[in-house]
Amino acid sequence: MKPYRSMLYVPGNRAAWMEKAAGYGADCLILDLEDSVPDQEKVAARPLVKAAVAALKVRGQAVTVRINPFVTGLTLDDLEGIMCPELTAVTIPKVENVDDMRELDVLLTHLEMRMGITPGTIETPFNCETAKGMRNVYDIATSCPRVTRVSLAAGPGGDAARAIGYQWSKEGMETLFIRSRTVLECRAAGIQYPTISSWWNIKDVEGLERDARWNRQLGFRGQTVMHPSHVPIVNRVFTPSADEIAYYEGLIQVMDDARKQGIAAVTYKGYMVDEAMVKTAHEIIELSRPS
Numbered sequence: 001m002k003p004y005r006s007m008l009y010v011p012g013n014r015a016a017w018m019e020k021a022a023g024y025g026a027d028c029l030i031l032d033l034e035d036s037v038p039d040q041e042k043v044a045a046r047p048l049v050k051a052a053v054a055a056l057k058v059r060g061q062a063v064t065v066r067i068n069p070f071v072t073g074l075t076l077d078d079l080e081g082i083m084c085p086e087l088t089a090v091t092i093p094k095v096e097n098v099d100d101m102r103e104l105d106v107l108l109t110h111l112e113m114r115m116g117i118t119p120g121t122i123e124t125p126f127n128c129e130t131a132k133g134m135r136n137v138y139d140i141a142t143s144c145p146r147v148t149r150v151s152l153a154a155g156p157g158g159d160a161a162r163a164i165g166y167q168w169s170k171e172g173m174e175t176l177f178i179r180s181r182t183v184l185e186c187r188a189a190g191i192q193y194p195t196i197s198s199w200w201n202i203k204d205v206e207g208l209e210r211d212a213r214w215n216r217q218l219g220f221r222g223q224t225v226m227h228p229s230h231v232p233i234v235n236r237v238f239t240p241s242a243d244e245i246a247y248y249e250g251l252i253q254v255m256d257d258a259r260k261q262g263i264a265a266v267t268y269k270g271y272m273v274d275e276a277m278v279k280t281a282h283e284i285i286e287l288s289r290p291s
Contacts, residue, residue, distance in 0.1 A: 001148060003193035003221040003287065004028040004062070005238035006231045011036040012065070013045040018052035024228040025235060028062040033078055034069070034093055042074065046081030057086040064089035064125055070100065076107060083111050089123040089149075094159070096132035098143040105144050120145060129153035131163045134178055141189035150191045151224060152182040154198040170207050172198065172214065183219035197224035205233055212237040221287070240288040248281035 008026035010018050012033045021029050031049045033042060049065055056063050067078035067090060075092065082090075092104050101124065109119045124146040128134045134152070141147050153160035154175040156168035166174040179196065186194040199211045212223050212234050223234040240248075251268050255278045258266045265274040 001193070002027075003238070004149070004195060005222045006234045007064075007151070007195065007222065007224045008228065008231055009036065009066075009224065009226055011045075012049040012052075013037045013041045015048045015052065018048070019055065021228070022056055022059050022061045024231050026225070026228075026231045027222070027235070028064060029056065030064055030066050030091065030224070032066045033074075033082075034066050042068070043077075043081075046078060050082045050084055050087075053082065054084055054086045057088075062088075064091050064123075066091045066093065066127075068092075069094040070103070075104075079107055079111055083115055085115070085117060087122055089125055091125045091127055093127060094130055094133070095126055095140060096130050097136055098139050101126065101140050101144045101147065105146055108146070122146065123148050125149040125151065127151050127153060128178075128182055129159040129163065134160075134164075134182065137182055137185035138189045141186065141191055148191070149193065149195070150182070150186045150189075151195040151197060152179065152220075154179060154196055155200050158200075170204075170211070172211060176218075179215070179218050179220075187219070193221040194219065195222040195224060196220045199223070199230075200226050202227045202229070205229070209233050209237060238287075240284050245285060245288055248284050251281045252278055252285075 004027040006026045007028040007030055008021060008024060009030045009032050010021045012031045018031060031052055033045055033049060037045050053063055053065065065082050068074035069092060071094065079090065090108065095101055104124055108122050112119045112121060124144065126140055126147050128137055128150065137150060141150055161168055164178065168174065183194055196215050198215065199208045201207060208230055215223060216238055222238050225231055225234060251273055254266055254268045255273065265272055
């Protein structure tokens with residue numbers, strides 16, 4: 001499985017926007033039935049999203065659909081309205097515990113069987129956006145094999161900010177703990193490519209790049225964006241640079257030469273390196289390869 005460097009939200013009631021979104025270069029599109037769709041348009045948006053899922057699949061575009069949470073009473077209707085063989089992933093907001101994810105699993109299994117889709121085919125990416133959800137990342141991620149991706153919400157003024165009570169800043173230190181903890185719990189749960197939503201200022205692209213670089217330093221492998229202009233920036237940040245690739249390719253070569261001489265650790269560009277760092281080098285190089 002490859003990481004999603006960029007994930008772009010697209011309102012599910014805008015058919016033209018969903019069609020156009022495939023040209024923005026995002027690794028994954030999040031077709032939204034929740035917050036970006038007015039209540040009076042949610043029912044009408046379902047067939048639009050279903051059609052977009054099928055059309056985007058033909059174009060090779062990765063897609064997930066964000067449906068409405070259980071508390072709204074719309075979850076099952078959303079799933080029935082968008083269900084199709086081309087659907088590969090569904091995100092449900094406000095998951096807080098293992099029972100929530102297992103309930104979604106049961107619904108999906110029933111609908112998959114009804115449509116002749118192999119049970120377990122549809123993934124359920126998990127968004128951490130409540131205090132309980134953030135507290136239970138590891139348990140939720142390991143409770144259901146459908147959960148192969150996890151994304152943390154750490155932006156200004158939204159559900160996460162209200163749930164935790166932090167006052168958002170460009171520096172992001174108020175969310176350092178939840179960012180680091182989420183990465184740790186994801187890795188412990190076997191989720192190799194955690195992502196984050198933490199920058200919503202459309203015009204401040206310099207701030208976005210700083211934020212994205214910090215997220216990558218912390219261990220995130222991609223970022224959710226709200227505007228198409230942000231896609232190329234996060235794609236660049238989360239793609240290893242030519243200098244990084246050259247460094248790690250050199251490290252691999254040095255260690256190959258050392259291994260032939262029966263040496264397990266050597267000095268490379270002023271640092272001691274060993275077999276563990278070779279594994280890291282291969283991982284970084286793999287991230288640079290196209291999907």
